[in-house]
Amino acid sequence: MYKAFYGLRRNPFEITPDPSFLFPTGRHNEALASLYYGVRRHKGFVVLTGEVGTGKTLLLRCLLQALKKSSDVAYAYVFNGRLSPVEFLQYIVTDFGLSGASNNKGELLLQIAHYVVSRSQKRLTTVLVVDEAHHLSTEILEEIRLLTNLETEDEKLLQILLVGQPELDEKLDSSSLRQLKQRIALRSHLLPLDSKETSGYIQRRLQLAGCAYPSSLFPPETIAAVYQHSQGLPRLINTVCENALIAGYSRQMRSVSPEIVDDIARDFRLGVQTPQIEQKKASDELDVRKAAKTLLDLYAQLQAAQKRDEELETRLRVRISEQ
């Protein structure tokens, strides 16, 4: 509804991970390169972690988009880590397009192994991608370890990408999974954007959406407010900016003011904390409790956003499998 008013062709701050909106920060570039290199060079086991809403799923979608262009790559894409070991293996078998997924774990592993080996003999690349991998149980991670054993003397036959929130690192650090940890060939980690990146991020999204004058619509002081409230987390930046545009439109303002952003942050209970205030308050127990509550609220919003993403991904998955 605000698009025509602000001269935009499309919504600049959708929270769905859309590869065409990628803002390539140094870290995002490095992480994407490491995923791509790991797959193409048959490095075997690659791990990407990052805080909630930092762009992990977006990078996976960028990667899969690139891999789809090569006819020699087949992949299974698991985006739900909350499966039983049998369901997990069945999902992979089905997603690889193999028929007759068994109910037996051993048979399923064998089915995957045969498929991977026969593809490798034809010099084809096979990839297993697991998003939300921080939800994987130790049992499934153990099955994944077995799959990493598919190798020749000089290369891995199945390329495995595990992507998840920082709890994944913690899981992989546990002593029961040390064998799996030792097999990680490449590892990268995404961080929230810094203030300069946040500015570039907002401007790029506005430009891609057709905005002729991004810095008039979101002046530097407004971007500073967005950074302050979002702490550079891309999903939160999107939520704040999207709502700021709606509020700006309803007030018929041609430019989004920092006050609008502050209002949105208040509505979303993001809290207003300058670094000095944060320091001053560090020893104040009451404020620590408030901060904890703010974080919980923030987390609830992120969960809601994630749920929406998951629903979209399910629809996307259905579409992909129909093709």
Ligand SMILES: Nc1ncnc2c1ncn2[C@@H]1O[C@H](COP(=O)(O)OP(=O)(O)OP(=O)(O)O)[C@@H](O)[C@H]1O
């Ligand atoms: N570098 C980036 N360029 C453009 N958009 C980005 C970037 N990083 C993140 N985003 C956007 O931020 C939002 C959240 O990204 P995404 O869903 O990929 O995060 P995530 O790390 O997978 O989060 P979660 O841990 O909740 O799964 C999406 O709208 C995504 O498009």
Ligand SMILES: [Mg+2]
């Ligand atoms: Mg994700």
